[in-house]
Amino acid sequence: MNKKRALVKIIILFFILIIIAYFNITYGLHLFEKSSDIDKTILLNLRLPRAVLAILAGGSLSICGAALQGVFRNSLVEPYTLGVSGGAAVGVAVALSLSLNKIFGVFLLISAGFLGAILVLLLLYVIAIKNYKLDIKTLLLIGVMISFISSSVLMLILAVSNTQNLHGIIFWMMGSLSNAQNNLNIALGCITLFGLLIFYLFANKLNALQFGYDKGATLGVNVEQVIKITVILSSLLTAASVSVTGIIGFIGLIIPHIMRKLFYNDFRILFIASFLGGAIFLMLSDFIASKIIYPNELPVGVVTGILGGIFFIYIFRKEKRA
Amino acid sequence: MTKILRLENIISGYEKGFSLKGINLTIYKSKFYGIIGPNGSGKSTLLKTMTGILKPFSGSIFLDEKDFYSYNQKQRSKKIAYVSQFVENKDIKVIDFILAGRLPHFKSFQLFETGKDREIAHKYMKIFDILHYENRYMYELSGGQQQVVAICSALAQEPEILFLDEPTAHLDLNYQIKILDLLQELNENMGLTIVCILHDLNLAAEYCSDLILLNDGAIFKSGKPEEIITYEILEEVYQTVIVTDINPVSKKPMVLPVSKNALKSSLGVKIDKK
Numbered sequence: 001m002n003k004k005r006a007l008v009k010i011i012i013l014f015f016i017l018i019i020i021a022y023f024n025i026t027y028g029l030h031l032f033e034k035s036s037d038i039d040k041t042i043l044l045n046l047r048l049p050r051a052v053l054a055i056l057a058g059g060s061l062s063i064c065g066a067a068l069q070g071v072f073r074n075s076l077v078e079p080y081t082l083g084v085s086g087g088a089a090v091g092v093a094v095a096l097s098l099s100l101n102k103i104f105g106v107f108l109l110i111s112a113g114f115l116g117a118i119l120v121l122l123l124l125y126v127i128a129i130k131n132y133k134l135d136i137k138t139l140l141l142i143g144v145m146i147s148f149i150s151s152s153v154l155m156l157i158l159a160v161s162n163t164q165n166l167h168g169i170i171f172w173m174m175g176s177l178s179n180a181q182n183n184l185n186i187a188l189g190c191i192t193l194f195g196l197l198i199f200y201l202f203a204n205k206l207n208a209l210q211f212g213y214d215k216g217a218t219l220g221v222n223v224e225q226v227i228k229i230t231v232i233l234s235s236l237l238t239a240a241s242v243s244v245t246g247i248i249g250f251i252g253l254i255i256p257h258i259m260r261k262l263f264y265n266d267f268r269i270l271f272i273a274s275f276l277g278g279a280i281f282l283m284l285s286d287f288i289a290s291k292i293i294y295p296n297e298l299p300v301g302v303v304t305g306i307l308g309g310i311f312f313i314y315i316f317r318k319e320k321r322a
Numbered sequence: 323m324t325k326i327l328r329l330e331n332i333i334s335g336y337e338k339g340f341s342l343k344g345i346n347l348t349i350y351k352s353k354f355y356g357i358i359g360p361n362g363s364g365k366s367t368l369l370k371t372m373t374g375i376l377k378p379f380s381g382s383i384f385l386d387e388k389d390f391y392s393y394n395q396k397q398r399s400k401k402i403a404y405v406s407q408f409v410e411n412k413d414i415k416v417i418d419f420i421l422a423g424r425l426p427h428f429k430s431f432q433l434f435e436t437g438k439d440r441e442i443a444h445k446y447m448k449i450f451d452i453l454h455y456e457n458r459y460m461y462e463l464s465g466g467q468q469q470v471v472a473i474c475s476a477l478a479q480e481p482e483i484l485f486l487d488e489p490t491a492h493l494d495l496n497y498q499i500k501i502l503d504l505l506q507e508l509n510e511n512m513g514l515t516i517v518c519i520l521h522d523l524n525l526a527a528e529y530c531s532d533l534i535l536l537n538d539g540a541i542f543k544s545g546k547p548e549e550i551i552t553y554e555i556l557e558e559v560y561q562t563v564i565v566t567d568i569n570p571v572s573k574k575p576m577v578l579p580v581s582k583n584a585l586k587s588s589l590g591v592k593i594d595k596k
Contacts (some may be wrong), residue, residue, distance in 0.1 A: 003434075201431050208425050210411040214375045219479075220399030220426040265413045268433055 006269045009262070013276040020280055021051050024287050049180035054286050055279040056185065057177070057241040058251055060192040062278025064234040065252020066259075066270050067199050070206040071230045074136045075260075075315060078252030079238040080308075082124060082139070083146025084117045085249065088235070088242040089173070090150045090157075091116025096169050097161040106184055106243070110191070113239030120146050121231045175246035175301020177286050184244050191240040195233050196275060202226060203267035210265070248301045250308020251278050257315060324351040325387065326483060326515055327372060332381035334371040335539075340379065341367045343539040349483065352513040354506065356526035358550075359536030360560055365519045366487060368536065372517065373404045373485050386482075399426035403481035407488045409468040412460040416471050419460055420447060423478030443478050450474045450504070466497030473504065477514075484508070486518040490525065498522070502529045523577045527551045528569065535559060551575035 025047040029039040065078035079085045095101055095112035123146070128139040154173060161169060172179060205226045209216040213223050241248070259273040282300070285307070289298040327349040335341035341364045349355060349372075357365050370376040372383070374390065383390035385401060393401075403423070411419070424439040447453045450470055460468055469489055476484055486505075490498040506529055508514045520526040526533055527547040534544045537559045543550055556564045556577065563585055565578040 200433075203433065204425060204428065208422060210414075211422060212406055212410045214370065214373075215404060215406050215410070217375045217395065218373050218399055218402060218404035218485075219422065220396035222395050260413075265411075266418065 002264075006263055010269070010272055010276070013273060013280070017055070017276055017280050017283075020283050020287075021055070024054075024283055025051050027287075046180075049182055049185055050177050050286070051283065052185050053177050053180040053188070053244065054283040056188045056192050057245045057248065058255075058278035058280070058282025059275040060188075060195060060237040060241050060278075061248065061251040062255040062274040062281070063196055063199055063271050064237050065278075066256035066267070066274040067202075067206065067230045068234050068252070069256055070267060071209060071227050072136065072139065073210065073212075074140075075257055075319065076140060076253065076312065077136075077143075078250070078256075079117075079234060080147070080247070080249035080251075081253060081312070082143035083120050083150065084143075084235060084238050085242055085247045086147040086150030087116040087118075087120030088113035088239040089116070089247050090153050091119075091239070092243045093154050093157045093169055093173065096172065097157050097165050099165055106187060109243040110187065110240050113243040114236050115239075116150075117235035117239045117242075118232065120150075121235055125231065172246045174299035175248045175304075176289075176297075176299045177245055177282075178297070179244055179246075188240050188244055191237060195237040196271065198229070198233055200268075200271050202229065203271060206230075206267040246299070246301060248282070249305050250312065251281060251304055253315075254308050254311050255281055257311075325349070326351045326385070328384040328387075329372070330382045330384075332371060332378045332383065334376055334378035334381075335364070335367050336376075341539050342371065342378075344381070345371075345541060347534065347541060347544070349515065349517060351482075351515055352509070353515060354509045354529065354531045355515075355517045355534060356530030356532070357517065357519045357534045357536065358521075358523060358526050359542070363536040363559075364539040365536055367539075368534075369404075369485055369487055369517070369519055373402055374398050375404070396426055399479065401482045403476035403479040403484050405469075405472050405476050405484070405486040405489055407491055409460065409465075409472050412468070414460060416452065416455045416458050416460060416463070417443065417447075419471055420475045420478050423475040426479055442480070446474050446477045450477075464497075466493045466500065469493065469497070469501055470504070473501070477508070481514075483515040483517060486516070488519045488521055491521055498525060505529070523551060523556070527574050527576060528572055547575055551577060 025043060029043060029047075030036050061079060068077045068079065068082065069075050091112040091114070092109050095109050100112070101109050124139060124142060127142055128135050158166065158169060205221045208219040208221045209223065209226060211219065217223050255277040256270060256274045259270055259277050263269045263273045282304070285303040286300045289300040289303045292298060325348050329345050329347040332342055332345040333340050334345075345368065357368060359365050367376065371378050374395065385393065385398065390398070420443045421435050421439060424435055424442065427439070428435075444453065447456065450473070452467075452470060452474060455463065455467070455471070460471065463471065473486070473489065490501055493501070502525060505516055505518065509516050518530070520530070530547060532544065533547050533550040535542045535550050535555070542559055543555060551566055552575070553564045553566045556566070563580050565580050567576055567578055568574070569576045
């Protein structure tokens with residue numbers, strides 16, 4: 001890995017993020033005119049939290065994708081395709097429909113999501129991984145099935161929820177960044193930074209696993225431990241962003257893939273690049289989603305879903321040929 | 323002779339049935355061992371158990387006369403290096419593949435390699451004559467070249483024992499000889515202990531100082547190639563007609579396969595003469 005060149009690219013990526021964030025926050029506002037108090041309020045109370053949420057959710061989903069792809073050694077794996085997002089969503093929806101968040105606050109939503117996500121991953125672990133031998137087709141198929149099941153369960157929850165809670169659930173379920181609030185952002189920010197830090201400390205271990213589990217073990221890596229920590233941490237991060245934004249799919253698939261090509265197949269650089277790339281991608285998607293059918297707004301999950309689904313098919317075809 | 327690795331009554335394998343049934347084996351320093359045996363005889367299981375990839379169900383292993391599992395994984399990886407049959411992770415540069423061999427020597431949570439790590443990597447690349455590949459990607463190299471890089475990476479680990487799982491299985495004759503010559507050189511010049519699974523009995527007899535013949539999860543016989551590569555022993559283990567001879571150049575034993583047709587006609591000739 002060429003460290004200098006990687007650093008330059010990271011700095012460029014960072015500036016792209018700043019520019020897009022600035023454009024996104026100030027779009028259509030007249031900040032420097034005299035009677036712009038309303039615009040300032042919009043900026044501080046609506047646009048800024050929303051941009052911060054895009055950075056945190058996009059970044060954390062993207063590093064989860066990178067880490068999961070690393071331990072499962074397959075580029076089609078990410079929180080969404082594994083059904084982890086779905087599991088988290090069911091957990092959050094159950095909590096919302098029981099109005100538990102009104103009693104226990106937002107952390108309960110995150111915990112409920114985490115519970116759902118970790119249950120899905122445990123299920124995958126039991127079914128698809130035995131003796132370190134991983135059947136990737138089974139893993140992906142079951143992941144997709146779990147996504148289907150969880151979207152049906154979400155419908156079920158909607159159907160049995162009372163009308164008071166219905167609005168909140170639907171609003172959240174569509175996958176949108178309009179739910180941005182400062183206290184949620186702070187919680188999500190702490191979890192994301194914690195996750196990024198831990199993942200980064202495990203970068204070399206993930207690098208070692210790319211040589212195969214057997215070779216990784218003889219390079220001094222406790223394979224089972226790395227898999228477990230990655231799985232638990234990804235569940236936590238996914239749950240945290242899903243509980244705020246709803247299901248936003250495919251970011252964890254697209255971004256690490258592009259970053260591997262743009263940078264290098266080394267997790268020491270991949271985690272940072274994926275975080276920045278995920279933040280940029282979600283912010284751009286949100287901009288498209290909020291402007292394309294103006295004055296109405298499209299859920300951002302729709303945009304990432306369409307772009308990501310096409311990308312999934314593209315990678316799948318390419319890997320099959322290779 | 324110093325004992326470096328000792329297995330006592332090892333029962334090991336995967337969940338469905340045990341594939342190793344009570345292995346007793348001592349690996350001595352600076353020897354070149356070949357593990358041979360039919361498919362399913364437990365060669366890979368034995369290698370995986372000796373490298374710590376697979377934990378045995380029962381029995382004990384001693385590494386440098388200390389309990390194998392009293393070392394943690396990282397300590398073991400400073401003494402044991404492993405080269406797998408197929409080279410994975412081809413999407414990186416040769417230098418980074420070799421530097422990965424330095425990972426066991428990193429301090430916990432050390433993120434980047436030091437100048438010393440690069441020095442060691444370069445030292446072995448020079449010995450292996452692959453310095454000019456340094457910045458090539460692995461996928462640009464041929465299968466044989468990739469295997470050379472993989473062995474170089476394992477050497478950069480500076481292990482006491484090098485384990486290899488059929489390093490020549492899918493290579494052409496040129497690279498089979500090249501890689502085994504290389505291993506023999508490392509064994510003789512650096513005193514490196516090598517344990518290697520080999521499918522090809524002739525290559526095993528030609529290169530190894532000691533052979534371990536496995537059959538049905540147990541050691542059928544171990545010893546010098548001359549003691550193992552005899553038609554009586556091999557016919558019993560491989561359940562087929564085998565003719566052995568002596569290699570005219572190296573004076574090592576060799577195996578000649580005989581087809582059913584040739585066998586029939588040679589027997590026929592004998593009967594006719596009677």
